[in-house]
Amino acid sequence: MDAGGLDPSVIPAVKKRHGADLLYTIPSFHNPTGKLMSEDRKRELIQISKQLSLPVIEDDAYGDLQLDGPPSSPLKAMDREGSILYVGTLSKTVSPGLRIGWVAGPEPVIERLADIKMQTDYGSSSLSQWAAAKWLSSGLYDENLSRIKVELRQRRDEALRCLETYCRGIARWEKPSGGFYIWVTFLKPLSLSALFEQALQKNILINPGTLYDKEAKYSIRLSYSYASLTELRYGIQTIAELAGKLM
Structure with missing residues (x-):
């Protein structure tokens, strides 16, 4: 990749x-x-x-x-x-x-x-x-799909705004043109297992990159598909704060 x-x-x-x-x-x-x-x-x-x-x-x-x-x-x-x-x-x-x-x-x-x-x-x-x-x-599938895409676009854009606000300078990412996920890579070494545990204590579930690739030691997968806008803001801000302390 x-x-x-x-x-x-x-x-x-x-x-x-x-x-x-x-x-x-x-x-x-x-x-x-x-x-x-x-x-x-x-x-x-x-x-x-x-x-x-x-x-x-x-x-x-x-x-x-x-x-x-x-x-x-x-x-x-x-x-x-x-x-x-x-x-x-x-x-x-x-x-x-x-x-x-x-x-x-x-x-x-x-x-x-x-x-x-x-x-x-x-x-x-x-x-x-x-x-x-x-x-x-x-024809209901197409109608439903249009609604889903409007909602997903809104959530994706909010997640990207939050990443820009809270993670600029500590991580990099790219804007996905579809789907459910944003791949975030931290710019400095940190323990993903510690980040996972600390985030879980705050009711935030992240997927460490090492679940997918043993070399992705400083990356996480963020999903914007199910969380509300409020939950996205809270989750990304909290992850940024926790990651900053672990670097």
Whole structure:
């Protein structure tokens, strides 16, 4: 990962070093960094995966949650070889409890996955699938999505204002153009475990960067998706104060 998200140029070396058989990626508003992969990088990734005969799983859980800029197309839209397995979900845009998702890919793969799904849990709830189909076909999904994006944009912008107010000089971050997350990296060393514990004592839950990357020793993932504006202000101000004392 770099400033532009996943760097496709490193894939051959990583595949060779780890003996990887597939690539899992979140090109749109990556969790945890919030980064959006550029169209050029998407084309490069597809070309490299083709050269390496490397299957790709594209997780597009946040793809519908673009808040700024022109709409971004998924990797699957550029796939001409059928090497990308596209995964979508309603958990981020409708309800996490609905447990409805979908997969687009080559027919033999889908048939095998469907067989595994049936053996695992006998398939998803028919009632939930019926409700989701009605929701999508009625136009209510688009109406709900528009409301969610207005709310998310407001919360993201407030989180960014608070970061600028309280964390300027002690951390760096980038404005995400969609999704749920802001990746914050502190400019000086500090103990993330101590920050986590002290924040938890004040009813603030943060995700240390080391949960995602052992090298992200001074980074945290901030989520603006569920907290109110008041909670965001309190949380970011408190995190800044605690981090300042730990540096």
